[in-house]
Amino acid sequence: MRALTWQAPNLLQVDNVPDPTILNPRDAIIRVTMSSVCGSDLHLLGGYVPAMKPGDIIGHEFMGEVVEVGKGITDLRQGDKVVTISIIGCGNCEPCQRSDFSCCDNSNPNPSATDLLYGQPCCGILGYSHAFGGYPGSHATYVRVPFADVNLFKVPEGVSDEQALFVSDAAPTGYFAADNAGIQPGDTVAVWGCGGVGQMAICSAYLLGAERVIAIDRYPDRLRLAQERGKAIAINYEKTNVHEALLELTGGRGPDRCIDCVGMEAHGTEIDYAYDKAKQMLRLHTERGSVLRQAIRACRKGGTVSVVGVYGGLLDKFPMGAIVNKALTLKSGQQPGQRYAATLFEHIQRGELDPAYLLTHPMSLEDGAQGYAMFKEKTDQCLRAVFRP
Amino acid sequence: MTEHPLIANHTPQDDQRSGTLTKAERTLSVTAGAALLLHGWSKGGLGGALQTMAGAYAVFRGTAGHCRLKQALTPTPFEEQFSREHHWPISEAITRSITINRPLEEVSTFLARPEQVGPLLRWVDSVEQLAPDVTRWTLRAPAGKRVQCTLIQSETQEPGVLHWKTPGDARWAHDITLSLSPAPADRGTQVKAVVVCKPAMGRLGYGLARAISLFSDKALLNALQAVKQQLETGEVSNNRLRPEQDDDFFYVHAADDQVTSDHPTVKTGVAIEGGSH
Numbered sequence: 001m002r003a004l005t006w007q008a009p010n011l012l013q014v015d016n017v018p019d020p021t022i023l024n025p026r027d028a029i030i031r032v033t034m035s036s037v038c039g040s041d042l043h044l045l046g047g048y049v050p051a052m053k054p055g056d057i058i059g060h061e062f063m064g065e066v067v068e069v070g071k072g073i074t075d076l077r078q079g080d081k082v083v084t085i086s087i088i089g090c091g092n093c094e095p096c097q098r099s100d101f102s103c104c105d106n107s108n109p110n111p112s113a114t115d116l117l118y119g120q121p122c123c124g125i126l127g128y129s130h131a132f133g134g135y136p137g138s139h140a141t142y143v144r145v146p147f148a149d150v151n152l153f154k155v156p157e158g159v160s161d162e163q164a165l166f167v168s169d170a171a172p173t174g175y176f177a178a179d180n181a182g183i184q185p186g187d188t189v190a191v192w193g194c195g196g197v198g199q200m201a202i203c204s205a206y207l208l209g210a211e212r213v214i215a216i217d218r219y220p221d222r223l224r225l226a227q228e229r230g231k232a233i234a235i236n237y238e239k240t241n242v243h244e245a246l247l248e249l250t251g252g253r254g255p256d257r258c259i260d261c262v263g264m265e266a267h268g269t270e271i272d273y274a275y276d277k278a279k280q281m282l283r284l285h286t287e288r289g290s291v292l293r294q295a296i297r298a299c300r301k302g303g304t305v306s307v308v309g310v311y312g313g314l315l316d317k318f319p320m321g322a323i324v325n326k327a328l329t330l331k332s333g334q335q336p337g338q339r340y341a342a343t344l345f346e347h348i349q350r351g352e353l354d355p356a357y358l359l360t361h362p363m364s365l366e367d368g369a370q371g372y373a374m375f376k377e378k379t380d381q382c383l384r385a386v387f388r389p
Numbered sequence: 390m391t392e393h394p395l396i397a398n399h400t401p402q403d404d405q406r407s408g409t410l411t412k413a414e415r416t417l418s419v420t421a422g423a424a425l426l427l428h429g430w431s432k433g434g435l436g437g438a439l440q441t442m443a444g445a446y447a448v449f450r451g452t453a454g455h456c457r458l459k460q461a462l463t464p465t466p467f468e469e470q471f472s473r474e475h476h477w478p479i480s481e482a483i484t485r486s487i488t489i490n491r492p493l494e495e496v497s498t499f500l501a502r503p504e505q506v507g508p509l510l511r512w513v514d515s516v517e518q519l520a521p522d523v524t525r526w527t528l529r530a531p532a533g534k535r536v537q538c539t540l541i542q543s544e545t546q547e548p549g550v551l552h553w554k555t556p557g558d559a560r561w562a563h564d565i566t567l568s569l570s571p572a573p574a575d576r577g578t579q580v581k582a583v584v585v586c587k588p589a590m591g592r593l594g595y596g597l598a599r600a601i602s603l604f605s606d607k608a609l610l611n612a613l614q615a616v617k618q619q620l621e622t623g624e625v626s627n628n629r630l631r632p633e634q635d636d637d638f639f640y641v642h643a644a645d646d647q648v649t650s651d652h653p654t655v656k657t658g659v660a661i662e663g664g665s666h
Contacts, residue, residue, distance in 0.1 A: 018631050024624040072623065092621040094490045094576050106618040109626045112607040121614060124626065134628040146626055 001141035002389060003057045004368035009047030012369040017057065020136065020144035025072030028148030030084065034165045035062035035138040036359070036386045037375045039195050040310045043264060044129060045372060048286060049312055051113055051130040059139030059387075060086035060126040061169035063161065066152070073148050081161075082152040084145050085337035086169045088124040088133070091150035102334035107146065108133045117313070123334070139368055141389045153341045158349045165386065166196065166355035167344050172337030173308050174200025174261070175207075175344060180331040181257035181306040183208045188250050190214045190298065191232070192291045193261035194222035196358045196384050197308060201259050202230035203353055210257075214249060216242055218267065221381040229357055238269060246298045254300035263309025266291040272317060279316060286313030296322050296330075307332035361385040394466040396484045396583065408460025415451045422447025461599060462592045471585055475564065481598040482585040483606045487613040490577035491620045493549065497569050499620060500551055500580070503540065509615040509625055512608060540565070562587035580616075582609060 003017045020029055038061050043049050063083040066076050076082070088108075089101030096104050104123040108114065111121030113131040126145070127137015136143065145151055155164040174197050183189060189205040191198050194217035205213045214233045215226035223234035235245050246255055267273060268290030276288035295305050296319050305328055323330060347353035360383045363371050371385030400407040410418065422444045429440025450456050464472065464479060472480045489496050499505055503524045507516030514527040514535060522542040530536045538561070540553040549569040555562050568581040584605070588594030618625045 020630040021632070023627060023629065023632060026622070026624060090618075090622045090626075092490065093617075094488070097490070106614075106622050107626055109628045111614045112610050115610060121610075124628075130628075133626070136628070136630050144630065147622065 002365055003140035004059065004365060006044060006052050006056045006058050007054045010045055012372060014366055014368055020142050022068055022070045024146060025070040026147050026149055027070040028066055028073055028076060028145045028152060029068040030064040030082065030143050030145055031067050032062050032064040032138050032140060032143055032389045034161060034386050034388055035059045036165060036384050037372055038169055039197065042376055043310055043312065048264060049129045053130065057136040057140050058127045059137035060128055062138035063165045063168060067142065069148060076148060076152060081155045083155055083164045083167045085151045085341065086126050087334045087337060088126065088146055089150050089338050090147050099336060099339045101336035101338040110134055139365060139387055150338060156345050156349065159345055160356060162356035162359050163348050163354060166358055167341055170196040170358060171200045171344050171355045172340045173197045173335040175204040175340050176335040177201045177259045177261060177306045177308040178204035178208050181259055181304045183210050183257055185209045186211045187256040188212045188214065189257045189259060190216065190246055190255035191259045191261060192216045192295060193309060194226045198261035199225060199230060199358060200355060201261050202226055202232045206231065207347060207352060214246065214255065219378055242294055243298050254298050254303065256300055256303050258295035258299040258305045260291050260295050260307040260309045262291040264288060264311045285316045287311050287315040289315045289318065293319055296328065299328055301326045304329040304331060308335065358384045359386050363387060365389040394470065396465065396467045396482055398466050407463050408456050410454050410456055415454055418447045418451030422451060462596050464595065477587045479588060479591060479595050480585050481588055481595055481602065482583060483602045483609060484581065484583045485609045485613055486579060486581045487617055488572045488577055488579050489617045489620050493569055493571055493578040496578040496580065496620060500567055506616060509619055510612050580613065582613060584609060
């Protein structure tokens with residue numbers, strides 16, 4: 001089969017690789033019909049996530065058709081149209097049983113890497129480095145999905161492929177961010193980052209009761225989408241002092257809930273960005289924390305900061321003093337999409353959520369490297385390049 | 390087994406910090422270090438620079454009164470106690486704990502049969518039953534080598550404890566204990582694995598064993614994780630596209646009746662039927 005493989009930082013190529021096969025009873029083989037780029041892939045491309053090997057197949061947000069299932073799978077048939085949650089849960093361990101699928105104990109075949117990095121083994125993620133299991137990803141003709149009974153969801157009637165695709169990752173990540181924020185009726189929610197996840201976080205914040213959402217980014221087209229599709233107030237951080245603007249919009253209180261959809265490669269205009277960039281280039285730390293610091297500083301006293309932007313390692317100048325002295329709650333995690341898939345499909349069916357607008361650039365898998373370059377540089381207003389293997 | 394200190398304790402609670410130098414050691418370190426430093430400084434060149442650095446470290450070590458190397462070569466309180474109880478000259482221990490979301494009896498029954506556990510582990514080639522309580526393990530080692538060891542399971546007086554040891558004449562004596570207890574709030578069973586080896590060559594062997602344990606600790610974690618995966622999900626996760634792609638470790642998967650008829654040549658990665666799923 002054909003697959004888009006990581007060869008070195010910022011070097012991708014399409015290769016011929018062996019077809020996957022059923023290895024475990026709860027596996028399913030999926031013929032990929034659409035597979036999207038994701039902002040978190042850029043961390044792999046940039047070489048910020050260790051444990052990548054040349055030849056690794058990347059991609060984790062996808063949908064397709066069931067080709068074959070293991071003998072332990074009884075509720076899926078060949079030809080079923082399915083979407084796959086990219087963060088793998090087993091459904092049996094204690095975290096999965098309390099619906100914390102992204103904390104799964106059993107889905108990572110390489111537990112020692114994250115045990116060393118983070119103190120305990122973390123879950124497996126399709127196409128997201130050997131630290132997270134080393135699973136081949138979805139930018140390929142076929143993909144083997146483990147624990148298919150837990151991680152595959154049939155696409156229901158009334159949901160288009162373009163809508164269903166993003167129930168794999170962007171939509172549940174945004175929804176999880178908003179859910180984690182503990183939004184109360186009347187709340188003002190600030191969302192940093194207006195990529196695919198940020199757009200879904202904005203929409204989800206309204207679905208969960210926010211009165212007002214403020215979107216922060218620097219790309220005019222993304223801010224326009226946040227305004228038009230998400231009904232958010234847009235702030236361009238290159239043209240506005242974000243902290244002052246947030247206080248101005250909230251009567252000096254600060255946003256009740258702040259959501260970081262950016263993560264470790266944040267950009268900024270202040271001195272801390274230059275500091276982070278220099279230390280990151282010198283490999284003295286791994287994260288650029290401008291957004292997280294800004295969110296913590298802006299958040300109202302007693303508010304919540306919800307982080308779904310990907311952080312991988314160590315962050316300098318973390319404002320713990322603000323967290324303690326403003327009694328903030330900090331919540332984070334990879335998305336447990338299995339918890340939200342049915343709810344998201346219902347919102348889509350009722351017309352309350354339409355993730356299809358995230359898909360701006362459909363293209364062939366053969367153009368994968370070009371798609372990532374376009375996505376990384378945000379050229380041609382690219383929000384999501386989606387490959388059709 | 391009597392009450393032991395935590396294996397994580399590196400210094401006895403009522404004693405000074407492990408790795409602390411004696412007065413004589415401090416004096417020697419400062420004196421020799423200063424001499425080396427001065428000699429290296431006067432000599433110059435690469436050799437002189439290295440001597441200067443070594444001398445400076447020795448002076449620092451003697452001044453600070455603590456040596457990480459000495460600490461690394463000092464057995465922990467648990468290891469000291471274990472050595473006394475088992476009449477070993479020195480011992481080196483590693484431990485890992487895991488919680489398995491299955492009842493204690495089920496976990497205990499599974500673990501009590503090494504022939505069930507062995508096939509789950511990628512670094513185990515085979516487990517042969519030599520006698521009811523004796524198994525011979527063939528393990529994969531670096532550079533394509535194979536290592537064999539024999540384990541004898543012994544009865545213990547303590548409930549929830551499984552114990553194995555190597556025969557008395559074994560070249561690399563090992564003692565393995567699995568302690569099982571119910572996890573609070575119905576979270577299944579806590580399994581604490583303690584693997585103790587008897588290194589040869591005293592402190593030097595102990596240091597070598599500690600270096601090796603960086604890898605064996607990882608293997609122990611992977612082993613416990615594989616058992617947990619098997620018992621909780623009915624399978625052991627793997628990341629390959631195809632079974633033949635595993636180019637380093639691959640666990641032998643035996644029984645033909647566990648292989649799907651559609652894929653007669655596929656090793657499925659599931660050793661034992663009857664996981665919880």
